[in-house]
Amino acid sequence: MDKTNETLKNLLDANLYSRYSGLLSLSNISLQLIDTNGQILLEFNPSPDFCKFICQEDETRICSDYNSRLEPGKKLRFNCRYGLANILLPVEINNQTIGYVVGAQVYSTDSEYQKYLIDINELAKEKELAPEFIAKSIAAIRTIEENKIEIHEQICNHITQNISYDFSQSINTADKAIARLSIEKEMLEKKIIDLEAKNMSLLINPHFLFNTLNSIARIAYFEKSHTTEELIYCLSDLLRYNLKQDDELHTIGAEIDNIEKYLYIQKIRFKNRLEYEIDIADNIKPYRIPNMIIQPVVENALIHGITPKRDGGKIKITAEKYKNDINISVMDNGNGFPKEVLQSLQDSENKLGIGFRSTDNRLKRYFGENYGLKIAKSDYSGSTVTISIPTKPNARR
Template sequence: MNKTDKTLKDFVDSNLYSRYSGLLSLSNISVQLVDTQGEILLEFNPSPDFCKLICQQDERRVCSDYICKLEPGKGDRFTCRHGLSNIVLPVDFNDQTVGYVVGAQVYSPESEHRKYLIDIMALAKEKNLEPEFIAKSISAIKTIEESKVDIHEQLCNHIAKNISYDFSESLQNTDTAIARLSIEKEMLEKKILDLEAKNMSLVVNPHFLFNTLNTIARIAYFEKSHTTEELIYCLSDLLRYNLKQDDELHTIGAEIDNIDKYLYIQKKRFRNRLEYEIDIADSVKPHRIPNMIIQPMVENALIHGITPKRDGGKIKIYAEKYKDDIHIFVVDNGNGFPKEVLQSLQQPENKLGIGFRSTDKRLKRYFGEDYGLKVVKSDYSGSTVKISISTKPNARR
């Protein structure tokens, strides 16, 4: 990896992840940023299981069909060996390609029939996977109208150009984070309005509330009320993300980014009564988890643990990876869950425990009976909730 690629990777790690997540929460089509060698630097929207776990030789590197299309300065729209539509768009800096925005990985109505031509038994033997898992992965690949893919390509192209601009600005260090955020938000909003004017809507049309919030945020920016601006953008992104709730797996990184915004807002509300720490390694973030699993546990920690304490407390979220398992911990130093709440978690007829048990069942459905949700500790020194998942594909059968 040359020096420029390394700088791009550092830029991604330190700045980029949350910049576009709010916008792309409106779309459920995959988008990734890769370097010139095809290494995945960042997943905005995750790839289908079929692409990530079967076609790719490595979860951190795009498949060989993509590698062949990574030509400096050239964008492409192509169909892979299995019939999926794909997009490749270069990220250029000083006449040099430093990376690519890639994505789509969907069938069109015209090519959908090709999913039935895939030799499942041959793939199962080659990849040492259960045929049922491969069949399920194939059936989960989305079929998207061509016009929607066209919109997605335009958005990806716009993002690629913005990354080029932001990358240049970050090297020159001539702009502040808040100013770049405001400029970028305004440019993306104008792009959405332009696409809507062409009668090509996104998966979810921008809500009146989002437009209002962003208008207020721009006013706050010009009035130099930067804290107000950041709060409004956080709330807007939270609402977008929460509206896009389906039964798909999201990256842990996307879930954590959403939680970070939630806790940022709560911190402004509770001030010095709330402290929080998030310690999730970059190697853990690309792995996937059912949506809205972690945030309810964080809310429980805040409501039942921190809020009742006169002096407040601290919430910490961290993860441990051991072989093929990932354990995510939500820890607080509050008063612990009330006795009736703890009892409700063990009583099916008690409505208080329904959310906890349904979350546990969702995890078991995706990853198996050895995984799920567990209250590790809850007493007057605080509570610890453990979320266990697997990175193994056959655990998601």
């Protein structure tokens, strides 16, 4: 492996996403961190399905349009072969490029017409995908006003500079955490003021909420209240993830990261009455699933399985790949679902089953009738709920 890319991977940490959640709430346009070979290391905001499944040869790597433009130290804004606006910004340490922040992947109002020039049938034949899937992916690509793209570019610039500072401090400074928090606070406050002045249409409530939570987390850090700090970061991430109502496909890894934060908060609440285990292989995490699919299932296991037991219990989440399918299992050793809850899942008039039915319907809408949600087991020894999805998007047809 390239020494530069190894350096970048070693510098990544679990809180990198959390530190920018306040700023990311200003924009839900694609934003990712990649290494110098085009490997996607972290998705701050996911790319559109069109880019992920059609333009990229591998879901873990950026497309060839980006790859051909990777040059050390070079900042770039360009339109890809299909007319989407893209941003490319180098992450540098000591004048050496160790990675890039990339993003946008949207149409501007001037380039939107190019989506109608894409030959869907030819592309379907080339990529061996269903034409209906490609048509839906193209239709889902967002069109953004030019000033909004410019604001997103400024956000990308700020995050790139701050990541560069983060990593350089990690290498050169023993007291990296306090220095990073100080410079981030100053730069973030200045940038937020600039962005608000340029575009008053930005939503202030989520921005205010996440920024306030992160400020409280910093206070907790300096007061050495590390559990409080971690709880606040987890809550901030949970709120932000739950607000993503774009109904796009997210990675299983992103879903599991969200679940870990949810269970961490619940563990603080229930203490010894709740144990949990997540066993998801790395090769499964890049596959895509509709957002907020797993969390309601885990929440049901906690409410109906663990909470009623005096001594609590354990929730375990596993996943396995078999041929062209992936099965995700949420297991608990509670008392099983109450009879009325099980009955409600087949009763369309009973509101108790709406959550499970809507989750099942979402999966079927994306992937077809062969996929969805199933209660594999529910008795006094516990419950097991399985979520089945295909490994390839065209398996839905």
